[in-house]
Amino acid sequence: xxxxxxxxxxxxxxxxxxxxxxxxxxxxxxxxxxxxxxxxxxxxxxxxxxxxxxxxxxxxxxxxxxxxxxxxxxxxxxxxxxxxxxxxxxxxxxxxxxxxxxxxxxxxxxxxxxxxxxxxxxxxxxxxxxxxxxxxxxxxxxxxxxxxxxxxxxxxxxxxxxxxxxxxxxxxxxxxxxxxxxxxxxxxxxxxxxxxxxxxxxxxxxxxxxxxxxxxxxxxxxxxxxx
Amino acid sequence: xxxxxxxxxxxxxxxxxxxxxxxxxxxxxxxxxxxxxxxxxxxxxxxxxxxxxxxxxxxxxxxxxxxxxxxxxxxxxxxxxxxxxxxxxxxxxxxxxxxxxxxxxxxxxxxxxxxxxxxxxxxxxxxxxxxxxxxxxxxxxxxxxxxxxxxxxxxxxxxxxxxxxxxxxxxxxxxxxxxxxxxxxxxxxxxxxxx
Numbered sequence: 376x377x378x379x380x381x382x383x384x385x386x387x388x389x390x391x392x393x394x395x396x397x398x399x400x401x402x403x404x405x406x407x408x409x410x411x412x413x414x415x416x417x418x419x420x421x422x423x424x425x426x427x428x429x430x431x432x433x434x435x436x437x438x439x440x441x442x443x444x445x446x447x448x449x450x451x452x453x454x455x456x457x458x459x460x461x462x463x464x465x466x467x468x469x470x471x472x473x474x475x476x477x478x479x480x481x482x483x484x485x486x487x488x489x490x491x492x493x494x495x496x497x498x499x500x501x502x503x504x505x506x507x508x509x510x511x512x513x514x515x516x517x518x519x520x521x522x523x524x525x526x527x528x529x530x531x532x533x534x535x536x537x538x539x540x541x542x543x544x545x546x547x548x549x550x551x552x553x554x555x556x557x558x559x560x561x562x563x564x565x566x567x568x569x570x571x572x573x574x575x576x577x578x579x580x581x582x583x584x585x586x587x588x589x590x591x592x593x594x595x596x597x598x599x600x601x602x
Numbered sequence: 603x604x605x606x607x608x609x610x611x612x613x614x615x616x617x618x619x620x621x622x623x624x625x626x627x628x629x630x631x632x633x634x635x636x637x638x639x640x641x642x643x644x645x646x647x648x649x650x651x652x653x654x655x656x657x658x659x660x661x662x663x664x665x666x667x668x669x670x671x672x673x674x675x676x677x678x679x680x681x682x683x684x685x686x687x688x689x690x691x692x693x694x695x696x697x698x699x700x701x702x703x704x705x706x707x708x709x710x711x712x713x714x715x716x717x718x719x720x721x722x723x724x725x726x727x728x729x730x731x732x733x734x735x736x737x738x739x740x741x742x743x744x745x746x747x748x749x750x751x752x753x754x755x756x757x758x759x760x761x762x763x764x765x766x767x768x769x770x771x772x773x774x775x776x777x778x779x780x781x782x783x784x785x786x787x788x789x790x791x792x793x794x795x796x797x
Contacts, residue, residue: 384694384695394683395683399682458676459678463678466642467695474695601644
């Protein structure tokens with residue numbers, strides 16, 4: 376009976392989540408505002424001296440982006456779980472892993488992409504030279520993608536718990552550490568005028584790995600959480 | 603089957619045949635919902651199996667899911683979406699759907715007036731009707747309905763009974779958990795009592 380091709384179902388799911396997100400503007404804006412706030416706290420608390428800030432810029436941008444991206448993760452499946460549409464999704468006859476990709480992609484579009492887009496502005500505020508902005512954008516684009524994929528696993532696993540958000544952070548942050556190391560390093564190297572190919576390629580490899588394995592893990596976790 | 607530390611279902615056998623309605627009855631907490639969730643493939647039984655058309659459902663979950671339509675305690679509707687959008691997205695995952703088909707389904711459950719209202723502003727009964735419209739639109743041969751008559755007014759109960767009768771006439775099967783035996787025109791229900 377299921378005559379919607381899987382590709383159409385994925386597209387429909389992606390669109391559905393985007394439409395839903397844009398009916399909650401406040402939720403969509405939260406991570407970006409948080410990201411901007413946290414990065415501005417550093418010049419206020421450390422020193423407004425651009426030379427000093429530049430030394431920390433990579434780490435500051437990455438830690439702030441990581442925490443901002445975590446904020447939105449909790450909502451990834453929670454509403455669907457609460458109103459029963461997750462059950463309908465499980466029983467839709469479409470491969471659950473593909474629907475999970477669609478949901479993850481939609482989540483990245485509303486939570487990760489805005490962080491990437493505002494990052495050059497915040498980076499300039501931290502004294503990052505314009506030559507290095509490309510590395511900032513690239514490393515955060517790959518990094519938020521990795522975090523969306525890892526975070527989706529955590530969100531699916533903690534779905535059945537009443538207060539899952541703390542556990543979600545504890546689960547996801549350690550997994551995100553390798554990405555943080557190479558991402559912040561890439562920005563640092565770009566600031567010092569080095570070639571950033573190495574860490575960026577590693578980040579790319581991590582993203583591919585996460586995108587390959589996460590959908591299957593998410594699908595399995597969702598089935599368990601739905602019980 | 604265990605729920606928490608309680609054994610709720612043991613030694614149960616149930617059959618669904620084309621054109622046949624099975625009424626799952628039993629007091630609160632007797633495991634009606636658990637049984638239906640096992641049959642829908644949402645829960646895995648400790649022992650035993652669910653066989654659909656000669657194959658265990660665990661062999662091909664997606665193919666089995668595509669042949670059934672499940673209505674649980676929660677309606678599975680997005681409160682932010684209008685009635686129309688809810689149907690378009692939920693049913694659209696399963697099959698291609700024209701706008702006319704959605705309008706017709708909404709008319710059948712008596713929701714034409716409120717088709718562009720967000721589901722959050724619908725009453726509980728209206729949401730139930732919308733969920734029934736979804737079940738009907740999926741055109742799945744097997745319907746698993748958990749307390750489908752909850753919150754419905756008498757006109758709604760009548761409409762749902764008609765919809766179920768039509769489904770059975772077309773050769774579909776229905777498993778219904780309800781406290782009252784559903785009175786569906788032209789069809790007698792097989793009764794399974796969980797006590």
